[in-house]
Amino acid sequence: xxxxxxxxxxxxxxxxxxxxxxxxxxxxxxxxxxxxxxxxxxxxxxxxxxxxxxxxxxxxxxxxxxxxxxxxxxxxxxxxxxxxxxxxxxxxxxxxxxxxxxxxxxxxxxxxxxxxxxxxxxxxxxxxxxxxxxxxxxxxxxxxxxxxxxxxxxxxxxxxxxxxxxxxxxxxxxxxxxxxxxxxxxxxxxxxxxxxxxxxxxxxxxxxxxxxxxxxxxxxxxxxxxxxxxxxxxxxxxxxxxxxxxxxxxxxxxxxxxxxxxxxxxxxxxxxxxxxxxxxxxxxxxxxxxxxxxxxxxxxxxxxxxxxxxxxxxxxxxxxxxxxxxxxxxxxxxxxxxxxxxxxxxxxxxxxxxxxxxxxxxxxxxxxxxxxxxxxxxxxxxxxxxxxxxxxxxxxxxxxxxxxxxxxxxxxxxxxxxxxxxxxxxxxxxxxxxxxxxxxxxxxxxxxxxxxxxxxxxxxxxxxxxxxxxxxxxxxxxxxxxxxxxxxxxxxxxxxxxxxxxxxxxxxxxxxxxxxxxxxxxxxxxxxxxxxxxxxxxxxxxxxxxxxxxxxxxxxxxxxxxxxxxxxxxxxxxxxxxxxxxxxxxxxxxxxxxxxxxxxxxxxxxxxxxxxxxxxxxxxxxxxxxxxxxxxxxxxxxxxxxxxxxxxxxxxxxxxxxxxxxxxxxxxxxxxxxxxxxxxxxxxxxxxxxxxxxxxxxxxxxxxxxxxxxxxxxxxxxxxxxxxxxxxxxxxxxxxxxxxxxxxxxxxxxxxxxxxxxxxxxxxxxxxxxxxxxxxxxxxxxxxxxxxxxxxxxxxxxxxxxxxxxxxxxxxxxxxxxxxxxxxxxxxxxx
Numbered sequence: 001x002x003x004x005x006x007x008x009x010x011x012x013x014x015x016x017x018x019x020x021x022x023x024x025x026x027x028x029x030x031x032x033x034x035x036x037x038x039x040x041x042x043x044x045x046x047x048x049x050x051x052x053x054x055x056x057x058x059x060x061x062x063x064x065x066x067x068x069x070x071x072x073x074x075x076x077x078x079x080x081x082x083x084x085x086x087x088x089x090x091x092x093x094x095x096x097x098x099x100x101x102x103x104x105x106x107x108x109x110x111x112x113x114x115x116x117x118x119x120x121x122x123x124x125x126x127x128x129x130x131x132x133x134x135x136x137x138x139x140x141x142x143x144x145x146x147x148x149x150x151x152x153x154x155x156x157x158x159x160x161x162x163x164x165x166x167x168x169x170x171x172x173x174x175x176x177x178x179x180x181x182x183x184x185x186x187x188x189x190x191x192x193x194x195x196x197x198x199x200x201x202x203x204x205x206x207x208x209x210x211x212x213x214x215x216x217x218x219x220x221x222x223x224x225x226x227x228x229x230x231x232x233x234x235x236x237x238x239x240x241x242x243x244x245x246x247x248x249x250x251x252x253x254x255x256x257x258x259x260x261x262x263x264x265x266x267x268x269x270x271x272x273x274x275x276x277x278x279x280x281x282x283x284x285x286x287x288x289x290x291x292x293x294x295x296x297x298x299x300x301x302x303x304x305x306x307x308x309x310x311x312x313x314x315x316x317x318x319x320x321x322x323x324x325x326x327x328x329x330x331x332x333x334x335x336x337x338x339x340x341x342x343x344x345x346x347x348x349x350x351x352x353x354x355x356x357x358x359x360x361x362x363x364x365x366x367x368x369x370x371x372x373x374x375x376x377x378x379x380x381x382x383x384x385x386x387x388x389x390x391x392x393x394x395x396x397x398x399x400x401x402x403x404x405x406x407x408x409x410x411x412x413x414x415x416x417x418x419x420x421x422x423x424x425x426x427x428x429x430x431x432x433x434x435x436x437x438x439x440x441x442x443x444x445x446x447x448x449x450x451x452x453x454x455x456x457x458x459x460x461x462x463x464x465x466x467x468x469x470x471x472x473x474x475x476x477x478x479x480x481x482x483x484x485x486x487x488x489x490x491x492x493x494x495x496x497x498x499x500x501x502x503x504x505x506x507x508x509x510x511x512x513x514x515x516x517x518x519x520x521x522x523x524x525x526x527x528x529x530x531x532x533x534x535x536x537x538x539x540x541x542x543x544x545x546x547x548x549x550x551x552x553x554x555x556x557x558x559x560x561x562x563x564x565x566x567x568x569x570x571x572x573x574x575x576x577x578x579x580x581x582x583x584x585x586x587x588x589x590x591x592x593x594x595x596x597x598x599x600x601x602x603x604x605x606x607x608x609x610x611x612x613x614x615x616x617x618x619x620x621x622x623x624x625x626x627x628x629x630x631x632x633x634x635x636x637x638x639x640x641x642x643x644x645x646x647x648x649x650x651x652x653x654x655x656x657x658x659x660x661x662x663x664x665x666x667x668x669x670x671x672x673x674x675x676x677x678x679x680x681x682x683x684x685x686x687x688x689x690x691x692x693x694x695x696x697x698x699x700x701x702x703x704x705x706x707x708x709x710x711x712x713x714x715x716x717x718x719x720x721x722x723x724x725x726x727x728x729x730x731x732x733x734x735x736x737x738x739x740x741x742x743x744x745x746x747x748x749x750x751x752x753x754x755x756x757x758x759x760x761x762x763x764x765x766x767x768x769x770x771x772x773x774x775x776x777x778x779x780x781x782x783x784x785x786x787x788x789x790x791x792x793x794x795x796x797x798x799x800x801x802x803x804x805x806x807x808x809x810x811x812x813x814x815x816x817x818x819x820x821x822x823x824x825x826x827x828x829x830x831x
Contacts, residue, residue, distance in 0.1 A: 047217070081227070171196050197212030236252045276292035472807070478716065526569050611669045658674050701725045706729070741767050753786075768800040782805055784807070
């Protein structure tokens with residue numbers, strides 16, 4: 001992988017997942033990033049207001065008189081700019097002119113560009129059959145310019161279908177393919193960064209998207225070409241809306257509105273009205289929403305092509321202003337539109353608003369609850385897809401680096417052979433020594449590159465761990481808190497499923513981030529006492545809904561001899577069972593999936609997952625336990641999946657002291673089973689004795705200082721401590737924590753690791769220095785952070801922390817950490 005491609009890939013994908021995980025009110029952007037976006041908006045308005053679409057078309061007519069490639073590129077610019085505004089008929093006219101000019105000059109590059117433009121117009125108008133042609137040209141186009149344009153079109157399709165990671169990866173390859181300094185290379189790069197900005201916008205990464213749009217609008221833009229378009233203002237406004245930044249959304253819309261009023265394209269005024277309604281909805285101004293859409297009438301008239309965006313806004317606004325009958329009409333139209341694309345969740349939210357307006361609060365809350373559960377599921381699936389896309393691309397890089405190391409090893413053996421030959425043939429000694437010296441240099445360079453790749457991988461995995469654990473903390477912690485409320489049986493069951501799924505998702509994240517350790521056998525188990533029957537029931541409950549949706553029965557047979565608690569790694573066990581049940585359901589279209597748990601004696605337990613699915617033969621069995629392999633070469637297209645599940649499950653079962661195997665007959669289903677030792681808790685207690693008494697932390701009147709820059713994380717801890725005798729003081733960075741600690745009166749400090757102004761490690765060192773300088777008693781400090789790797793724990797200990805609590809946090813884990821830290825303080829005072 002070339003350096004530019006690697007830099008582009010890492011920069012875009014880190015920004016991608018960082019933006020997806022951020023939950024700050026400003027979308028995770030720094031103040032500098034917000035200012036960059038505002039300056040970009042001002043620059044776009046100045047540029048667009050200095051010209052017009054009429055001037056753009058005059059520019060195109062002048063380009064038609066030229067007989068060179070510059071003229072063709074200008075026609076390409078005119079066509080694409082008009083096409084981006086949704087003016088398909090006018091764009092078709094200019095694309096025909098481009099095709100005619102390219103054919104007249106026999107320029108194959110721009111003939112292909114015109115063909116791609118035609119495919120893009122067909123896709124924008126609903127013809128998805130053209131995607132295969134766009135993807136083919138992205139891979140095999142005649143030159144880098146054609147491949148770049150095909151890649152941006154294909155990436156737009158991927159972004160439309162929630163495959164943002166794949167789209168950014170495709171843009172990475174296209175950007176690396178563009179030669180530096182070649183004519184029109186800036187045109188190609190501008191197109192690449194325009195689409196990258198669209199992807200980052202969908203992930204609410206304010207700073208990353210602003211950087212991408214700046215490259216498109218300024219860095220790679222040709223100032224000679226007129227640019228009356230102002231799509232970036234629309235995109236920045238929509239991004240500000242999605243992260244709740246009302247002031248910025250209002251500012252971007254005002255600039256967009258000024259330009260739309262003076263524009264000579266009617267479609268831009270329609271988009272402006274839709275944006276007006278969206279921003280008004282963010283400001284909770286339903287009357288303003290209705291005013292924005294009023295010019296287009298009840299059936300939306302010319303704006304009907306934006307009905308899926310406008311109808312939910314108008315229905316909610318009508319409901320909030322008491323126009324329930326009109327809101328019901330919009331809801332009925334929206335149902336018809338949504339049935340075509342299968343997005344029912346938004347319908348639930350809109351109907352809940354109508355039900356509230358009608359006074360049917362019970363029905364409204366039921367729909368909102370369904371909407372919330374669906375939204376959480378979609379978020380979890382998005383995170384899972386994002387992690388899979390990122391780790392898949394990282395795996396490609398690791399394979400490439402591993403090949404370099406193998407080449408380096410071969411060079412080492414060759415060096416030894418040449419050294420022996422040099423001794424035997426003294427006349428060639430000088431030449432051989434010189435040759436060996438060059439080989440040694442190459443070897444050191446290859447080794448250095450491999451070491452740099454490993455460091456980059458470690459830094460990347462650390463960032464992913466932090467950014468993904470931050471939103472996961474809110475899900476797991478709030479589910480844990482909800483479980484402690486007085487809920488009815490059905491609500492309690494739903495919360496328990498969320499908790500169980502969150503715990504599994506957390507461990508899956510750890511498995512992915514520790515993939516290198518899995519390969520080297522360095523992953524360790526965490527045995528705890530748990531109820532085996534409950535663990536198996538949790539797995540079955542997690543998959544029962546999916547099984548019922550497919551019309552497949554899900555049976556569980558549990559040996560009564562295994563009733564009670566056993567000692568083992570419950571999360572690893574659930575991970576293996578989840579993998580096996582998931583595979584069984586994936587390949588079973590009808591019939592049943594069965595989970596059987598049987599005691600074998602000597603504290604060994606057999607787990608068997610069988611199905612009535614497609615099955616496989618002996619030759620296919622030889623491949624399914626290999627990483628990234630499937631039983632059938634077409635399996636990914638037919639059923640999805642990466643081929644990692646069984647390989648990871650085999651490694652985990654082996655680590656737990658067991659073995660995993662399978663049997664199958666094609667067309668008659670398959671069965672996978674494994675046996676592992678699980679010791680009953682009674683036997684463990686008899687050997688090790690009862691556990692030590694613990695302090696009732698909840699009743700302790702502690703005064704706790706919490707330092708965390710993330711408002712959601714502060715709210716999580718606040719809710720957890722509400723029902724206790726503790727008092728919490730929350731600050732936003734390490735400097736504020738140090739200033740508050742200097743005033744005194746705190747029994748314990750919970751310190752985040754990554755914060756602005758002053759990070760948690762620096763603040764902890766400063767607290768310890770202050771205690772020594774002023775002769776204070778040592779106050780326990782616990783690092784409460786999403787940084788979960790071993791080096792992070794050691795860094796906290798070196799800074800003076802007494803404990804390390806990794807997000808996501810539950811009430812039990814928080815109280816355990818506080819108790820351990822206080823107990824350590826008592827022991828130190830006694831000593």
